Amino acid sequence: MNPSPENCANCPVHNMGNLKKLGVDMSDYDYVIALAGNPNTGKSTVFNNLTGLRQHTGNWPGKTVTRAEGGFIYSDKKFKIVDLPGTYSLLSTSTDEEVARDFILFGQPDVTVIVVDATRIERNLNLVLQVLEITDRAVLCVNLIDEARRHNIIVDIRTLGKDLGIPVVATAARQREGMDELLKSIEEVASGKYTCNPYRLSKVNPGIRKAVERIQNEIKEQFPDLPNPRWVAMRLLEGDQSIIDAIKSGELGDLKAEKQIHQPETIQN
Amino acid sequence: MDKNNTDKTEKLLATAQNLRWQVGENFHESLMESIYSDAARIADRAVKVDDVKKKYDWDVKIDKLVTSRTFGFPLMFLLLAAVFWITVEGANVPSGLLASLLVDFLHPVLKDFMLSFSPEWVAGFLIDGAYLSMAWVIAVMLPPMAIFFPVFTLLEDFGYLPRVAFNMDNLFRRAGAHGKQALTMSMGFGCNAAGVVATRVIDSPRERLIAIITNNFSLCNGRWPTQILIASIFIGAALPAHIAGLVSAGAVVFIAVLGILLSLVVSYGLSKTILKGEASAFSLELPPYRPPKIWQTLYTSLIDRTIFVLWRAIVFAIPAGMAIWLSANVMIDGTSIAEHFISWSNPMGLLLGLNGVILLAYIIAIPANEIVIPTVLMLTVLTAGNPELGAGTGVMFELESQSAMAEIFRMGGWTALTGINLMLFSLLHNPCSTTIYTIYKETGSVKWSVIATVLPLIMGLVVCFFTAQLWMLFAN
Numbered sequence: 001m002n003p004s005p006e007n008c009a010n011c012p013v014h015n016m017g018n019l020k021k022l023g024v025d026m027s028d029y030d031y032v033i034a035l036a037g038n039p040n041t042g043k044s045t046v047f048n049n050l051t052g053l054r055q056h057t058g059n060w061p062g063k064t065v066t067r068a069e070g071g072f073i074y075s076d077k078k079f080k081i082v083d084l085p086g087t088y089s090l091l092s093t094s095t096d097e098e099v100a101r102d103f104i105l106f107g108q109p110d111v112t113v114i115v116v117d118a119t120r121i122e123r124n125l126n127l128v129l130q131v132l133e134i135t136d137r138a139v140l141c142v143n144l145i146d147e148a149r150r151h152n153i154i155v156d157i158r159t160l161g162k163d164l165g166i167p168v169v170a171t172a173a174r175q176r177e178g179m180d181e182l183l184k185s186i187e188e189v190a191s192g193k194y195t196c197n198p199y200r201l202s203k204v205n206p207g208i209r210k211a212v213e214r215i216q217n218e219i220k221e222q223f224p225d226l227p228n229p230r231w232v233a234m235r236l237l238e239g240d241q242s243i244i245d246a247i248k249s250g251e252l253g254d255l256k257a258e259k260q261i262h263q264p265e266t267i268q269n
Numbered sequence: 270m271d272k273n274n275t276d277k278t279e280k281l282l283a284t285a286q287n288l289r290w291q292v293g294e295n296f297h298e299s300l301m302e303s304i305y306s307d308a309a310r311i312a313d314r315a316v317k318v319d320d321v322k323k324k325y326d327w328d329v330k331i332d333k334l335v336t337s338r339t340f341g342f343p344l345m346f347l348l349l350a351a352v353f354w355i356t357v358e359g360a361n362v363p364s365g366l367l368a369s370l371l372v373d374f375l376h377p378v379l380k381d382f383m384l385s386f387s388p389e390w391v392a393g394f395l396i397d398g399a400y401l402s403m404a405w406v407i408a409v410m411l412p413p414m415a416i417f418f419p420v421f422t423l424l425e426d427f428g429y430l431p432r433v434a435f436n437m438d439n440l441f442r443r444a445g446a447h448g449k450q451a452l453t454m455s456m457g458f459g460c461n462a463a464g465v466v467a468t469r470v471i472d473s474p475r476e477r478l479i480a481i482i483t484n485n486f487s488l489c490n491g492r493w494p495t496q497i498l499i500a501s502i503f504i505g506a507a508l509p510a511h512i513a514g515l516v517s518a519g520a521v522v523f524i525a526v527l528g529i530l531l532s533l534v535v536s537y538g539l540s541k542t543i544l545k546g547e548a549s550a551f552s553l554e555l556p557p558y559r560p561p562k563i564w565q566t567l568y569t570s571l572i573d574r575t576i577f578v579l580w581r582a583i584v585f586a587i588p589a590g591m592a593i594w595l596s597a598n599v600m601i602d603g604t605s606i607a608e609h610f611i612s613w614s615n616p617m618g619l620l621l622g623l624n625g626v627i628l629l630a631y632i633i634a635i636p637a638n639e640i641v642i643p644t645v646l647m648l649t650v651l652t653a654g655n656p657e658l659g660a661g662t663g664v665m666f667e668l669e670s671q672s673a674m675a676e677i678f679r680m681g682g683w684t685a686l687t688g689i690n691l692m693l694f695s696l697l698h699n700p701c702s703t704t705i706y707t708i709y710k711e712t713g714s715v716k717w718s719v720i721a722t723v724l725p726l727i728m729g730l731v732v733c734f735f736t737a738q739l740w741m742l743f744a745n
Contacts, residue, residue, distance in 0.1 A: 091297070121316045125308035147559075152319040160315040174562060199311070201303050208299060211288040218281045236285035238296055247278055 019050070019183060020073035029071060029080035031190040034107065036100055036131055037115035038124050039086030042143045044068070045173040046115055047083040050183070074183050077191070082109065090130045091238075098242065104134050106246075108227065110190045112138045113182070118148035118155050118170070128164070132198040133231045138166045139185045146172040165197035200230075211237055328558055332432070341436045346522060348429070352420050354518040356497065360412035367411065371404035394594055402590025405643040406582045410494050414575045417493060421459070422570035426561035430455050437529075444533045445540025447476035450483070454532060457487030458525075461700055462707040464489075469711075475546045479536050481708055482721045485700045486532040488525050491582070491638030495695045496521045498642055502675045503688030520692070528696050531728070581703075585637035592633060593647055607648060621730060622690035622737030626681065631694070636702045641695065646674065649681035686740045690733045697729030 035043045051070030068083040084100040091097075104112055112135050116124035121142070132138060142155055161168035167185035171178030188194035215233035219226060226232065235243040289296070335344055379400060383392035424430070433455055438448035449471050457464030464484040471477040488496060497517070505517035540546060596607040607629065615625030630644040678687070699722045700708070709718040 091301075122308055122312035125312055126304050129304050129308055154317040154319070156315045156317070160311070163311045163314060199307075201300075201307055205299055208292055208296060211292050215281070215285050215288060218284055222277045222281060233285075234300065236282070237289055237292060238300075239285075239289055244282060247282065 019180075028078060030077040031079050031110040032107065033079055033081040033186060033190070034104055034109035034112045035081060035083045035115060036104065036112055036127070037086055037141075037143075038088055038117065038120075038127055041086065041115045041117040041124065042173045043083055043086060043115045046113070046141060046143065046171070046179075046182075047081060049173055049176060049179050050079075050081055075187055077187065079186070079190070082107070087127065089127060090134070101134075102242075104131060105228070105231075109135070110137060111186050113141050113186060114138055115141045115143050118142045118145045119151055119153055121155060121160075129199065129201060132164065132166070133200065133234070134228050136196055136198055136227065137189050138196060138198060139182070139189055140164060140166055140168040141182055142168060142170045143173055145170040146175060146177065164199045167194060167196075208237075331558060335429070335432045336435050341432075345433060345436060346526065348424065349525060350518050350522045352417065352424070353497070353521045354514060355420060356413050356417045356493075358514050359416045360497070363412040363415075364408055367408040368404075371408055372401065376401060376404065390598070393598065394591060398590040398592075398594030399587045400590075402586040402593070402640065402643055403583050406586040406639060407579065409498070409642060410582055410639055411575070411579055413494050413497060414490060414579060415571065417490070418459075418570045418575050419567050422566050423561045423563070426559065426566050428558045440533055441536065444537040445546070446479045446483075446536040447471045447473065450476070450480040450532075450536070453480050453484060454487050454529070457484040457489060459490055461485055461487065461489045461704040465704060465707045465711055473546075475540075475544050478712065478717060479539050479544055481711060482539065482717070482724065483532040483535050485704065485721065485725050486528040486535065486696070488528055488696060489638065489701075491701065492695050493521075494639070495641050496524055496692055498674075499688050499692050499695075502678065503683075503685050506675055507685070524692050524696050531697070535724070535728075582637055582639035586640045586643070589633055589636070589640050589644065593644060597647070611648065620737065621694075621733040622686045622740060623694060623733060624682065624687065627687075627691060627694070631698060634701075635699070638695070638701050645691075646677060649677055649683075686737060686744075689740075690736055693736060694729050694733055697725050697732055699723070699726045 035047055037043050047068065047070065050072050052072070069080065070083075071078065071080050073079070082103060084103055085097075087097045087100045089097065090101040090104075103109070112131055114128050114131050116128060128140060140160065142157065142160070145155065148155060155170065157168050157170050167189060169178055169182045169185050171182055173179065185194070189196060212230065212233045215236055216229045219229040219232055219236075223229070232243060236247075334340055376396065380392055380396045383396050430452065434448065434451035437451035437454075441448050441450045450468075452470065453464050453467045456467040461484050464487060465481050468477050468480040468484070471480055500517040500520040501513070504520045505513035508516055593607070596610075597605050599606050601609060610629050611625035613625070614628045618624040618626070618628050626645055626648040629648060630641050633644050634641045699705070705718060705722050708721050709715070712718060
């Protein structure tokens, strides 16, 4: 039987074959991908698989303290990928958490890939929910799925995807399992073929919700292009000094400036 | 930003400030609560677990053993000793082979080639200085590193390092430091500059400074070869061959453990004096044991660590070799610069149980600890005045066997005390210039960089002095 070329193009093997690892060459990229996740979930392994770089990976939490960057080409688009330090949350103020949070907020990646440990889904979801508060465009990479299988843990990828409203891919990065599907999901979200409908926290008590909404409205008025006013509102309500500073210095306002580089006149009002 | 915008910003911040008072203290808790409960609900729908308990048993059993109160530390020492023993035993033969190729064979060939068209001082400067120092560094360092790093990386991949941190955590907290310092300390065993960068995982500036200052007490890979070599010559050589390797490895473990102890003691001292404060709590996650990917680990540890460190050593050894050659050949009043310095500093060196040669070597080796031993050997031959042993004045040369090296050391008036104190001084002296620069970059403070540089040096001088005095008391 001769497979038709169209079938070939749909085959994941073909797609993986299209992956061109660019190492540290990151010039003229089309999309920026951020790699976030709890410590020791295999972010750096995913990073190495996609870029062909050999960033040292180690089996201990907190190995990546600064961000590493690399590039790859997939389906004719050039991607720049940034490996962020692993964090348990984005709500406190340690250096590594700030690096991760500031990048997702100020770097405005086109896609944030959240890598979670399949054997510790519940704990990892805490970070996932926080990332989804900041960004609309995310892909969940349920890594270490082989370890989960070994421990007889079954992760229902479809339910997880439906509940979170983003693409969910099961991977075993060390074995390169699922990387093709991950690439496909990243490309779909980056190019807008897939529209995320991310889960937002539900059980916030009414008093708080009202307060958040009030601040959110004021933020929207002042920074109409800010992609995540609700999250900034929550940070302000908590008195996060770095966000307050970002507002005062205008850094938060610059976010829209960067995105609308072609129409600078809209920055002034 | 125009005035209108500034006003708006002020108003926005004021609103937030007011609402913050209304919402009150429990905002953070309430937010965390909703995150946790939502996460639990979603996870519950998506994750099913069959018979977990039985499957986790293996991990739990290993953890019970390696983190147990009784066996945790002895096991740690045993593992360390095993790693050093493999390194000591395995590195001898390839070191000898490399030396006979690069030094015995290639050096005369290159020298003759240079002499055929250039004056003697050019050939001496380039071949006896630059080339030989590089050859020496490769012969001495490549074999132990090519064994030590992959073995250490396999342990790291397997998941052992966090267990070390777990064992040490309590000790560090009692010393007023952060538990994660155990991790940055482990990184320091590879490279202190890397260890200093790794302290970014520590949130509190006070505890981070403590971790930075004490990182130098982790023997780095530039110092392992010195330790291993001196232990083999001065401690191993005095014993029957079948236990020599084990005892040498034991001596190196002793120095490494002494470094860990000093790291704790100095952390305690700092947290009681210039860096006062309480230790902050943190949770350390023990990752599951993972079967290491052997080939991948070998590859990355060879590329990332072995070749990287070796390259650095070569880059520093070449100019150092040139400097040594010059210092041995440029004469003032008929005596070389090196000899001037050595005879001037020798009395102080002897008082410390060291000698002038070692002191000069540590000044020359500030850029890289790796070149201490080559420098010491070359300078010893120079001052002992037996140029027939080497190829000429100011030549860093390789010797075929450790017994020949021991011969040189004895000729230079070395005793077992000199060997022991060199091991101690190698543990306790200023960090290399790369690490000092990294400390400056990380702290942004001249004051803390100076403290981190001078403190271990003073400790080294004091420890060596008292060891020497005690030794002389017993020897006489």
